Amino acid sequence: MLIQFVIFFQSELFDPTKVLEFAGHLHESGDYAAALQEYSRYRFLSDTVETDVQTKIIDCMIRLKRFDDALIRARVTGDPAYWQGIVLYHAARFDSASAFLVRSNADHEPQSRKFIGLSYAGQFDFKKMSDYLEYSRPPPKLKKPWLGGLLSIIPGAGHAYADRLGDGFFSFLTVALLGVVSYHYYQTDEDLKFGIAVSATALFYAGNIYGGVNAARNYNYYRNSEYRDNILDVYNEFDY
Amino acid sequence: MSLSFLLSLSISASLADSLFNSGFYEPARIEYAREFYFYPELRDRRAKRLNYALCLHHEGNALSYFELQRFTIDFTPLNKDEIKILANKYIDLGDSYRAQELLSATEEYRLLAYTHILQHQWTKARHILRQNDDSVLTDIIDRYLELKPKNANTAMFFSAFCPGLGETYAGDPKTGIKAFLVNTGSVLLLYNAINKKKYVDAGLIFNFLFQRFYFGSIFNAKRLVLEHNENLESKYISEFAEQIHFKH
Numbered sequence: 060m061l062i063q064f065v066i067f068f069q070s071e072l073f074d075p076t077k078v079l080e081f082a083g084h085l086h087e088s089g090d091y092a093a094a095l096q097e098y099s100r101y102r103f104l105s106d107t108v109e110t111d112v113q114t115k116i117i118d119c120m121i122r123l124k125r126f127d128d129a130l131i132r133a134r135v136t137g138d139p140a141y142w143q144g145i146v147l148y149h150a151a152r153f154d155s156a157s158a159f160l161v162r163s164n165a166d167h168e169p170q171s172r173k174f175i176g177l178s179y180a181g182q183f184d185f186k187k188m189s190d191y192l193e194y195s196r197p198p199p200k201l202k203k204p205w206l207g208g209l210l211s212i213i214p215g216a217g218h219a220y221a222d223r224l225g226d227g228f229f230s231f232l233t234v235a236l237l238g239v240v241s242y243h244y245y246q247t248d249e250d251l252k253f254g255i256a257v258s259a260t261a262l263f264y265a266g267n268i269y270g271g272v273n274a275a276r277n278y279n280y281y282r283n284s285e286y287r288d289n290i291l292d293v294y295n296e297f298d299y
Numbered sequence: 300m301s302l303s304f305l306l307s308l309s310i311s312a313s314l315a316d317s318l319f320n321s322g323f324y325e326p327a328r329i330e331y332a333r334e335f336y337f338y339p340e341l342r343d344r345r346a347k348r349l350n351y352a353l354c355l356h357h358e359g360n361a362l363s364y365f366e367l368q369r370f371t372i373d374f375t376p377l378n379k380d381e382i383k384i385l386a387n388k389y390i391d392l393g394d395s396y397r398a399q400e401l402l403s404a405t406e407e408y409r410l411l412a413y414t415h416i417l418q419h420q421w422t423k424a425r426h427i428l429r430q431n432d433d434s435v436l437t438d439i440i441d442r443y444l445e446l447k448p449k450n451a452n453t454a455m456f457f458s459a460f461c462p463g464l465g466e467t468y469a470g471d472p473k474t475g476i477k478a479f480l481v482n483t484g485s486v487l488l489l490y491n492a493i494n495k496k497k498y499v500d501a502g503l504i505f506n507f508l509f510q511r512f513y514f515g516s517i518f519n520a521k522r523l524v525l526e527h528n529e530n531l532e533s534k535y536i537s538e539f540a541e542q543i544h545f546k547h
Contacts, residue, residue: 072333081337240499240503244499252500
């Protein structure tokens with residue numbers, strides 16, 4: 060008797076329309092795991108599933124980073140190429156994403172172009188990105204890693220070139236100090252100590268060159284990431 | 300039976316409550332959220348709101364603290380049971396100050412003393428327990444206070460005077476012996492280099508060996524004392540928590 064009352068008054072538990080409404084509420088409030096459960100429940104309870112639900116399920120899975128499950132779902136949508144492309148984009152598999160997105164249906168064309176552009180942005184290929192997305196700010200000016208390495212012939216100059224003056228100074232100081240010590244032992248004919256000191260100098264000198272290359276690479280990565288984040292502020296990657 | 304009676308009967312025996320009472324906190328949380336969405340007036344029911352907050356807490360959801368605070372604001376004045384539950388949850392979430400605030404006007408003196416201990420206020424906790432003639436818990440505090448924690452500055456001074464002595468004072472003689480040996484070795488090397496007027500060698504030994512070992516020993520002594528004191532305090536806090544049946 061009591062259970063009958065509960066079921067009678069808690070009709071929202073089994074009414075597909077209400078289940079869908081609640082799932083939408085959970086999705087909007089950012090509770091994607093619970094929303095996913097409710098959407099699945101709606102699919103189970105309802106005879107006819109609204110087309111929007113499938114994409115909402117994919118969106119929940121993307122946000123929960125369940126990319127493999129999302130790909131399986133994407134394959135049974137009306138436009139599998141488009142949705143697989145979207146999932147692969149979020150999984151940071153940009154090449155594959157672009158390959159799928161170019162094959163999407165005509166009605167998804169503007170969105171496909173957006174995500175192809177974003178995929179190129181994800182690979183920091185902003186020149187190709189500009190063929191698909193309009194973005195007024197110029198791309199960042201990058202440093203040349205080979206030049207960073209070449210400049211490091213003068214210890215610390217490679218770091219300074221990559222805007223890391225502190226690291227450059229420290230690198231110069233280390234190599235210079237070891238060099239002076241090596242020279243001192245060379246002058247005093249202390250062969251063993253000279254050998255150790257010169258080996259240490261060579262090691263730190265090589266490290267300084269590698270560091271110069273790396274500093275330029277890191278500089279480029281940070282500038283590119285910053286630029287891509289600015290693009291994502293304009294083009295919402297969750298607006299399918 | 301009137302309709303309102305049936306409605307209240309149904310709501311009081313809702314699926315969310317059943318799930319909560321059976322310990323299924325995650326589905327219970329979703330069912331409470333459903334109830335609040337379809338029947339917003341249920342947000343005024345203190346039992347449901349408290350259960351919802353507790354579900355979030357059991358799930359380890361970051362929103363639980365926020366929900367507990369909202370419950371406190373929306374339903375003040377709180378009853379004794381609610382205060383006890385909330386204080387326990389606040390302690391569990393690491394906010395002993397808020398728990399203390401709630402408990403200060405109640406008879407839950409044991410939990411109140413515990414919040415003082417968590418804030419390292421052992422004498423205050425002892426005072427509360429003595430006022431309530433709780434000799435068992437007072438005894439734990441007395442035993443802790445009798446120990447007297449070691450002084451970090453003393454340990455640092457000892458190590459500055461004789462490397463390794465501070466570590467030994469902190470209760471770690473093995474590290475003390477190691478520190479003494481490496482410092483003695485580096486001093487001998489330094490002395491030898493200066494004696495032979497090899498000042499570059501002496502500079503290298505000083506920079507790369509001696510100063511590292513010497514200052515390392517001083518800071519190690521401080522770290523070991525702090526660790527020792529912390530471990531000792533944790534042991535007595537755990538004993539106290541066990542005595543009042545508090546489980547994190």
